[in-house]
Amino acid sequence: MKMIVLGGSPKGEISVTMQYVHYLEIQYPEIIFQKRFPAHDIRRLEENEEAFEQLIEDIRRADAILWAFPLYILCVCSQYLRFVELVEERGVVEAFAGKPAASLSTSIHFFDHIAHDYIKAVCEDWKMNFIAMHSPAMDDLTKAEGRQALEHFFSFFLHLAGQKHPACQQFPSIPPQKPRYHSVSTPVSIHSVEACNITVIADSTEGSLGNMIERFASCFSGGVEIVDLNRIKMLSGCMGCLHCGPKNMCRYDKADEVRRIYEEKIHPADVLVIAGTIRGRWVSSLLKAFIDRGFFHTHQPFLTGKQVALFLDGSLTSNPVLHSGLSDYIACQGGSLIDTICDETEDCSFIDGCIDTLAEKIDTAQEYSYRKSQTFPAIAGMNLFRDEVYMHLRMVFHGDHRFYHRNKIYKTLPHKRPLALLGYRLIGGITSLPPVQRKMVRNMKTFMLTPYKPVLASAAREARRGQKENGPEATDERCTKRKGP
Secondary structure (H helix, E strand, O other): OEEEEEEOOOHHHHHHHHHHHHHHHHHOOEEEEEEEEOOOHHHHHOOOOHHHHHHHHHHOOOEEEEEEEEEOEEEEHHHHHHHHHHHHHHHHHHHHOEEEEEEEEEEEEOOOOOOHHHHHHHHOOOEEEEEEEEEEOOOHOOHHHHEEEEEEEEHHHHHHHHHHHHOOOOOOOOOOOOOOOOOOOOOEEEOOOOOOOOOEEEEEHHHHHHHHHHHHHOOEOOEEEEEEEHHHHOOOOOOOOOOOOOOOOOOOOOOOOOOHHHHHHOOOOOOEEEEEEEEOOEHHHHHHHHHHHHHHHHHOOOOOEEEEEEEEOOOOOHHHHHHHHHHHHHHHHEEEEEEEEOOOOOOHHHHHHHHHHHHHHHHHHHHOOOOOOOOOHHHHHHHHHHHHHHHHHHHHHHHHHHHHOOOOHHHHHHHHHHHHHHHHHHHHHHHHHHHHHHHHHOHHHHHHHHHHHHHHHHHHHHHHHHHHHOOHHHHHHHOOOOOOO
């Protein structure tokens, strides 16, 4: 069997993921592995038509395809995304059709399922037969059980790759292109957030997306800062060099404008709007490159306390993986996703109303200091980073180590709270006694409410005291939105 490996690292052959491929080469000498590195060679593939055609011809002649990539901010890197865009732009999807495929990634398991779902969705769009995925931790190859799991995955893939079974489709098909959105009504006028700093980061300010941004900006009398990524100097996406590890300094800091945009436009913003064009199964590689380059923050959240909104041009309902990835990214950076606006409906008046509602939500959230509660993605993501940096990642990411110390993130580690642990052990010992346990089980419903009773009693006392001092109108004022002039 001739298998083509499509390397998804900008570092090409010297990536960690390719070491797993090298191990497979050693263990399966009967397989002809043909390694190609579209993420590393993306500039040449864009500019040299002959090189691109040679790669596509190699894919046509292959019996199976292995997508092999590292994780880059919840998905594959922007260079790999650009390769997918090129395949679709140049109309050579047919070279992939019918071929068995699998995906292999390396990471610390930070939302690795998103990247694999993205690849699977692409395979379905291109009529490939996606069979299996394997997502080891970066150092699993150094462990016997990790090597065994890799061999099990590949043997499973090889066995089914030789058989032509139909594959069920997991993701909805992308619908045909819809008509362009344009505003058809007068936008709402928001006056009360004039001091609020609103920044829009966009991969386009033309077409439907540009019209949505224009409608949104016209809602605010205080003005909106719009950054068009097509007009800034960005030399490359993230190269995975980890130059940022020790002091959060990117290798391109002095060579292009990306860091300046983050520090001068995004960091000071109260509200951030990310406006992107959906290209197939993800946002454009241009926007993804800008997001990837934000990794100079490494594992330190930089959207804490900010309201964030998404404007997307394209089909969102057929891209559940995309919305999950973007919303989880925002949550893990500490941001509060206030809403997502997409232009996939043909009803322009409906989109007008959604944009107006978003503007009012931003105004009201600023007034009442409302931010969404953290949920599983943000909490689990930060706990994963905390644990990894506390252990082996601190060898490279010294900036993270200092940040976690300074912001007391390490204090949330269980062994860093000895008094709490001692208390829980004592209580656990008491509640394990059979008489106590029987009584607790009989009264579990009321037992669970015990910590809340004094809180509610105190709140009731404070409310009665406030009504006596200020009258019932004080409560009503909290529910009345401030009116602009």
